[in-house]
Amino acid sequence: xxxxxxxxxxxxxxxxxxxxxxxxxxxxxxxxxxxxxxxxxxxxxxxxxxxxxxxxxxxxxxxxxxxxxxxxxxxxxxxxxxxxxxxxxxxxxxxxxxxxxxxxxxxxxxxxxxxxxxxxxxxxxxxxxxxxxxxxxxxxxxxxxxxxxxxxxxxxxxxxxxxxxxxxxxxxxxxxxxxxxxxxxxxxxxxxxxxxxxxxxxxxxxxxxxxxxxxxxxxxxxxxxxxxxxxxxxxxxxxxxxxxxxxxxxxxxxxxxxxxxxxxxxxxxxxxxxxxxxxxxxxxxxxxxxxxxxxxxxxxxxxxxxxxxxxxxxxxxxxxxxxxxxxxxxxxxxxxxxxxxxxxxxxxxxxxxxxxxxxxxxxx
Amino acid sequence: xxxxxxxxxxxxxxxxxxxxxxxxxxxxxxxxxxxxxxxxxxxxxxxxxxxxxxxxxxxxxxxxxxxxxxxxxxxxxxxxxxxxxxxxxxxxxxxxxxxxxxxxxxxxxxxxxxxxxxxxxxxxxxxxxxxxxxxxxxxxxxxxxxxxxxxxxxxxxxxxxxxxxxxxxxxxxxxxxxxxxxxxxxx
Numbered sequence: 001x002x003x004x005x006x007x008x009x010x011x012x013x014x015x016x017x018x019x020x021x022x023x024x025x026x027x028x029x030x031x032x033x034x035x036x037x038x039x040x041x042x043x044x045x046x047x048x049x050x051x052x053x054x055x056x057x058x059x060x061x062x063x064x065x066x067x068x069x070x071x072x073x074x075x076x077x078x079x080x081x082x083x084x085x086x087x088x089x090x091x092x093x094x095x096x097x098x099x100x101x102x103x104x105x106x107x108x109x110x111x112x113x114x115x116x117x118x119x120x121x122x123x124x125x126x127x128x129x130x131x132x133x134x135x136x137x138x139x140x141x142x143x144x145x146x147x148x149x150x151x152x153x154x155x156x157x158x159x160x161x162x163x164x165x166x167x168x169x170x171x172x173x174x175x176x177x178x179x180x181x182x183x184x185x186x187x188x189x190x191x192x193x194x195x196x197x198x199x200x201x202x203x204x205x206x207x208x209x210x211x212x213x214x215x216x217x218x219x220x221x222x223x224x225x226x227x228x229x230x231x232x233x234x235x236x237x238x239x240x241x242x243x244x245x246x247x248x249x250x251x252x253x254x255x256x257x258x259x260x261x262x263x264x265x266x267x268x269x270x271x272x273x274x275x276x277x278x279x280x281x282x283x284x285x286x287x288x289x290x291x292x293x294x295x296x297x298x299x300x301x302x303x304x305x306x307x308x309x310x311x312x313x314x315x316x317x318x319x320x321x322x323x324x325x326x327x328x329x330x331x332x333x334x335x336x337x338x339x340x341x342x343x344x345x346x347x348x349x350x351x352x353x354x355x356x357x358x359x360x361x362x363x364x
Numbered sequence: 365x366x367x368x369x370x371x372x373x374x375x376x377x378x379x380x381x382x383x384x385x386x387x388x389x390x391x392x393x394x395x396x397x398x399x400x401x402x403x404x405x406x407x408x409x410x411x412x413x414x415x416x417x418x419x420x421x422x423x424x425x426x427x428x429x430x431x432x433x434x435x436x437x438x439x440x441x442x443x444x445x446x447x448x449x450x451x452x453x454x455x456x457x458x459x460x461x462x463x464x465x466x467x468x469x470x471x472x473x474x475x476x477x478x479x480x481x482x483x484x485x486x487x488x489x490x491x492x493x494x495x496x497x498x499x500x501x502x503x504x505x506x507x508x509x510x511x512x513x514x515x516x517x518x519x520x521x522x523x524x525x526x527x528x529x530x531x532x533x534x535x536x537x538x539x540x541x542x543x544x545x546x547x548x549x550x551x
Contacts, residue, residue: 003538005531047537048505050486054498055506059388059425060418066389 003040011044233297239317240292243310246324247287248361287325293317302349305330305341313347324362331362338362373439380428383507383517391421391443398440399447406451416454420447429508485544489537497533504530 003011013019014027031038290309293316301314315321315334322333323341330341331353338353353359371390379387399417408416423446427433435442490498500518503509511523511530520526 003535005528008531008534043538043541044534046483047486047534047541050483050490051498051501051505054487054490055502056422058502059385059422062385063388063392063418063421067392070389 003044007037007040008044011041014041015045015048235297235313236295238293238295240290241317242288243291243321243323245287245289245330246322248324248326248364289323289330291321291323300347302347303332303339303341304345304347305343306345307343310341311347326358326361333362373435376439377428377433377435380425383429383503383509383513388421388425391424392417395421395440395443395447398444402444402447403451407455408451412451412454416447416450419450423450426506426508431508431510486541489540489544493537493540494533497529497536500526500530501533501537 010019010027014024019027031041292309292311294311294313296313299314303313304311310323310330310332312321312332319334324331324333324338330343332339332341332350334350338359339350340353342348353362371394376387376391396413396417399420400413403413403416420443424443427446428435496518500514503514503517504511509517511526514520514526514530515523518526520529
């Protein structure tokens with residue numbers, strides 16, 4: 001079934017309703033007569049319907065696809081996600097916008113706390129603190145990152161050194177200025193008094209030496225002042241003395257008790273004499289221990305005993321103390337109270353003795 | 365173009381005449397609720413709404429693209445009129461199907477397709493055919509565009525080129541359909 005262009009166009013016009021009048025009648029007459037033409041019209045109509053359907057489907061697909069896409073975009077999950085993302089974004093923007101201020105504050109606070117914590121070791125004057133803050137802010141301006149700031153933050157010693165160097169430089173500048181002034185005035189004087197060059201040189205040298213010596217003095221006093229400002233606060237030794245240890249033997253006492261409680265046993269004069277002798281010997285052999293009286297910065301009350309020296313904290317040197325040793329244990333008597341002293345490398349608190357038997361033994 | 369933040373009817377007509385498919389999305393969103401409320405009031409359910417809305421919008425598109433089209437009323441009135449026709453036709457179809465028994469409907473279907481090539485074959489061939497030919501034929505038969513407009517849209521030299529290209533495309537399509545139809549007929 002081949003179709004020529006003329007017939008195709010004619011069928012198109014007929015199907016679209018463009019044919020009218022005589023042309024339409026003539027075409028209808030042909031349709032009645034020609035079966036081939038009827039088939040051609042039917043086929044063309046079917047194909048046109050198909051084309052229309054395909055196009056309709058194409059447009060429907062376009063609508064569905066885009067509406068689905070929009071619905072997906074506006075879905076509650078997406079909206080919630082979007083709002084969360086937006087909130088996070090806003091928070092981040094706010095955080096980063098105020099971060100420099102937080103950093104500045106925290107750095108200042110950190111430095112202040114450093115100064116506070118090291119107060120026992122250092123005390124800074126206001127000038128130094130300002131220089132510390134200024135240095136920090138300079139670093140802050142250069143590098144806003146906190147980590148970098150921490151790394152770059154100068155130590156207290158650095159600040160002091162920088163300060164000293166700065167002072168020295170300023171003074172050197174002052175010297176140079178003074179020298180220039182002297183030279184100028186010297187020249188003026190030369191012109192005025194008509195002195196020779198050698199004389200003027202000598203006078204200038206003298207002046208320079210004078211100025212230098214005075215500035216050196218100023219520098220040294222200034223540096224001393226800076227050093228004096230740094231007061232090291234630490235525990236202070238108030239006094240020290242050697243104290244005898246009263247040696248007490250529990251077994252000996254027991255023996256005494258035994259002997260006294262046993263009247264049947266007759267003691268010979270020799271044995272009694274020997275005992276007294278040994279007792280005397282024991283008493284003569286009194287060991288001494290070095291006792292140091294310390295004043296604690298933090299008001300600590302306690303002791304440190306390393307076996308040779310007993311450091312007492314919070315005990316006045318004027319207070320009467322006594323040391324006793326019983327069964328290789330050292331006891332400190334402070335006032336009327338006894339305290340046990342334990343050997344160790346660390347400072348320990350005073351532990352009062354409450355055992356009445358021990359107290360009786362120590363009191364004897 | 366815009367009336368109180370809304371796209372004017374004239375602008376919509378202009379966009380449809382220019383074959384701007386994006387306006388279909390606006391029409392769908394704009395008239396969906398209006399058509400839906402009409403269908404719901406007239407015995408419809410949610411199931412049919414999307415189909416009716418889509419059919420209405422596409423009919424509006426087709427009608428506006430006809431060279432003889434003139435908008436005498438508000439576009440919304442025109443849209444509702446199309447939707448009304450579509451919905452009542454749908455209701456009529458449903459009542460018809462209820463009355464006609466299965467055997468009778470099968471006889472009708474057989475008699476209808478006996479003289480025509482199979483509809484599914486045509487659709488399949490159309491979907492597989494060359495993109496330019498498919499668009500050209502669609503613009504001509506569905507959108508009702510004249511040869512000059514098609515030439516502008518598809519970058520053809522002139523209306524005569526479109527006319528001859530259209531004939532060639534159709535001839536090729538017809539031959540393929542017949543070939544396929546005859547092949548299926550012998551199986």
